[in-house]
Amino acid sequence: MSSRITMSTRIVSGTAHPGLAAAVAAMLGTRPVPCDVERFPDGELRPVVDGVQGGDAYVVQPTGPAVDDHLVELLLLLDACRRGGAKTVTAVVPYFGYARQDRRGRAGQAVGARVAVDALASAGADRLIVVEPHTVALEAMAPIPVEMLTAVPILAGALAELTPEAAVLVAPDLGAVKPAEHYARLLRRPVAVVRKTRVSGERVHAEELVGDVAGRPAVIVDDMISTGGTIEAAVRVLLAHGAAPDITVAAAHGPLVAAAWDRLDRLPIRCLLTTDTLPAGETRASSRVRSVGPLIADAIGRLQRGQSLGSLMVRG
Structure with missing residues (x-):
């Protein structure tokens, strides 16, 4: 149009x-x-x-x-x-x-x-x-x-190119379930859900996983990545449940404040996908950006x- x-x-x-x-x-x-x-x-x-x-x-x-x-x-x-x-x-x-x-x-x-x-x-x-x-x-x-x-359609189009068909979409908390289901409809892939408890602005405790990720790559989808605490907790749970150490993270917004990159750099994240709702800040070779x-x-x-x-x- x-x-x-x-x-x-x-x-x-x-x-x-x-x-x-x-x-x-x-x-x-x-x-x-x-x-x-x-x-x-x-x-x-x-x-x-x-x-x-x-x-x-x-x-x-x-x-x-x-x-x-x-x-x-x-x-x-x-x-x-x-x-x-x-x-x-x-x-x-x-x-x-x-x-x-x-x-x-x-x-x-x-x-x-x-x-x-x-x-x-x-x-x-x-x-x-x-x-x-x-x-x-x-x-x-x-x-x-x-x-x-x-x-979501912008990011889903990129994920279709960047991730294998066997990948499981993961909502890192209950608030991300509806967007994850939207991704699932567009990509025709299954969804898993992590249940978390926020301890503070930077600390998150993830407790359990609903869904099967054993031996499969995972794509964590959320609305934003701020301190990286939610992503870190979700990745720990996924690895504990046998997910392949091949993680992709997609979020509309990437403020990536405080020690976010310090957290993310320690995780097996192959690709971090965001949009340009905010100007580009610190990046890595794994960073990908799609424009809104x-x-x-x-x-x-x-x-x-x-x-x-x-x-x-x-x-x-």
């Missing part, structure tokens, strides 16, 4: 991932509008956006590390577009920071996801586009429409033409 759009479309790039914004704009047959983000010596930001008056502004800004800085910049960019006379303003947030904070784990905690989406709406966003959010509850808690795009640029451009094009995004959406 063509992603070409009307002359009213304006792509606005934040500083978090200008390469992705430029790629999306090029696929839509345009280029990002002029935008300057001034930073004062104390860290305060002052964005200036030109050329959005009367148009539909799409602000492309993942809120990855440093999450707070990029979120505040996004809020100011949305406000700048609204005050600059944009007809509509859409926040395009390929990686949505705070999505993991979708419920309280104990009394006194904040629900960060709710706070973040409320702030986006208050800053002027009429709509939010995200890729593989950690929780589908994001849509229910947001005061504006949320389009949750899936990167065409997915985002397709979604924007459909919205501008009043067409359904159904086939692009996360399956609940």
Whole structure:
């Protein structure tokens, strides 16, 4: 399907991932509008956006590390577009920071996801586009429409080329079961599930495995790899149950913070596959990246033409 759009479309790039914004704009047959983000010596930001008056502004800004800085910049960019006379303003947030904070784990905690989406709406966003959010509850808690795009077909296409047909798809926790089933339908491969308990932000204890992986390569699929703790725990369980020491890991988002690579380098991971929802950081020879640029451009094009995004959406 063509992603070409009307002359009213304006792509606005934040500083978090200008390469992705430029790629999306090029696929839509345009280029990002002029935008300057001034930073004062104390860290305060002052964005200036030109050329959005009367148009539909799409602000492309993942809120990855440093999450707070990029979120505040996004809020100011949305406000700048609204005050600059944009007809509509859409926040395009390929990686949505705070999505993991979708419920309280104990009394006194904040629900960060709710706070973040409320702030986006208050800053002027009429709509939010995200890729593989950690929780589908994001849509229910947001005061504006949320389009949750899936990167599973993109990654599944790569896995079909990179992994043997005998490989088993593995959900590293119960939250990854539905995406794993989506991969399974596309690749026609069986699924196994690891049950885990999170001990802290970096430590995970995996307890048992449901499914047969004996003697077979495994493909661990998840929405993101942050500290690598979940992947490490899952690999240990897979090896303990006789899986071949030939592991592939696929995730939509790869912030890979803290000591993630230190953990992953100790594991028999043949290939680590992610998308470019975040700019490239530290890599290895095993790293592979597929772009979500065409997915985002397709979604924007459909919205501008009043067409359904159904086939692009996360399956609940």
